[in-house]
Amino acid sequence: MNASFESKLSADLEALKKAGTYKHLRHLTTPMSAEVHMEEAGDVIVLSSNNYLGLSDQPEVIEAGKRGLDTYGAGTASVRFICGTFDVHRTLEERIASFLGTQAALTYVSCWNANTGLFPTICEDGSAIVSDELNHASIIDGCRLATKARRERYKHGNMADLEEKLKAVQGCSPILIVTDGVFSMEGDLAKLPEIVALAKKYNAVTVVDDSHGTGVMGKTGRGTIEHYGLTGQIDIITGTLGKALGGAAGGFVAGSRALIDTLIQKSRPQLFSNALPATVACSALAALDYLDAHPELVVRLRENVAYFRAGLRALGYKPLEGESAIVPIIVGETAFAIAMSDKLLKRGVFVTGFGFPVVPEGTARIRVQMSAKLTREEMDRALAAFKAVGEEAGLIA
Template identity: 45%
Template sequence: DMADLEKQLQDAVAKGTRHRIIVTDGSFSMDGTIAQLDKICDLADKYQSLVMIDECHSMGFLGKTGRGTHEYRDVMGRVDIITGTLGKALGGAMGGFTSGRKEIIEILRQRSRPYLFSNTLAPAIVGASLRVLELLTESTALRDQLEENTKYFREQMTAAGFDIAPGEHPIVPVMLYEAKLAQEFAAKMLDEGIYVVGFYYPVVPQGKARIRVQLSAAHTRAQLDKAIGAFQKVGHELGTVKNLVAAATAPTGPQVVQNTP
């Protein structure tokens, strides 16, 4: 809500605040929506504010070269602080990072208590993450494959009649709205050899239960078809789709598509 954000900034200016900072997720983990960073940066310039984004669900695959939301929204160089994790697309099991101008990082090193009293990461985790950064720099093949998989899955699921918000993010929420239905749907999907997780209140707003699908560059077309076919079959059994594709056309086979965190 850019109008509300501008009002908050105007109120902050009216109160005579010396420092202002806009903090947002780059991509929102439960919906797969992408922040309007271009508009946010315009407001930050207008009201002399810093911009900080969390890129845990963006770094490594959003943008033409996988640099994240700031590349996707064409605001490279306009974001002051970027935080992210090594535990998702960057391949590590734990850890994260904060990046920004030298002056900002020096302040954090001197004053940030969580940093001052933390332990260093294991060398193996650092090495794995550095290698992932090298791979992302050398080629966009994995990023491109993920983009292709995401587009295909979204198009096929929408055509099958499932309620999926338009978007390009590989986090794809299949909206079911009722918590009990989401649990039952996930259980039946497992019976079909597909592991998915149902999310419902309090993880998401009440009445907004969904199956959250997380696509991977490693998924093959056959695996995606198997998953889509299972969604169609279970959707038919539970009456959750708007335009049902005949179950007879669904792919068959014993494959399992893993829905990884």
């Protein structure tokens, strides 16, 4: 063990602890649901999971995973193009494509992998990427890996700035405009109709990561693109299976057949890493089936968001406005946000405080995420905890 390296790591960790920004992992002993048992805090209401539709412990989703294990065993012990593709991968990919209205789709072990596999593959010399400044870290890292592309960032949701950046990269080809569908820390939506119009004007390719929109937005939960009535008008969609669609893991890219074939040929995570486990593919398929058979889940989620937002406002909180299932409450400094989430946990509510560097300095927040699974009684209990902790911290009168 290198002593000076170890002591540097320890000093950095000590500094995080002193600053009150050290993250503690919480250990759950029951499946993700509206309430879970946590080793450190007992039974708690969950307001910080992406389990938007409550499908993580849905019996049909669990059973499908078990059947997958029986049918396919643990895995293929290979990357996909060698001998690592099961028929269920094809079935799931066809299902994702038809769900989103694209020609084809390709799964990855995570959306992180999908985003970092996508951009370097399709951005050769002469290309450009124009990216919203608040895009998810996996998009940022994916763009960083696209070393041959010219890279520009536009101000969050600012269409005038996007247009300026598009003018600046004219002559590049292809030009990609990339955005989250639902922004994970703000909970707001990308202005997709304007983005599509600008893409047409400047001959750009649109890329939308709808990880937080899938299962949440749109009448049937098909996401932000459905919400805006733009199905078929976005060139490339990326997303996760690790949130509303079962919550295990997995991601995908959906788009044209030629795009998907290109990724199969050249995308490095496809070429050098194993496939999505078949058990997870089976669970995700069951989650998609369940969502299609139960559109009322999306309605219930929306009702829960409205109920909880109204409850917070009645207490005196001013959550950021938005239509998604993410309800952020800005509290200021990182240490304050973390301390507040600790106090909420002591009162039986599991909700995470986020600070710098995840969000800009001074805008630390408690990020509430709603689930269709939560009952009124659970939401009322959570609101009572927010009342007590908010008053104690001087956030509300």
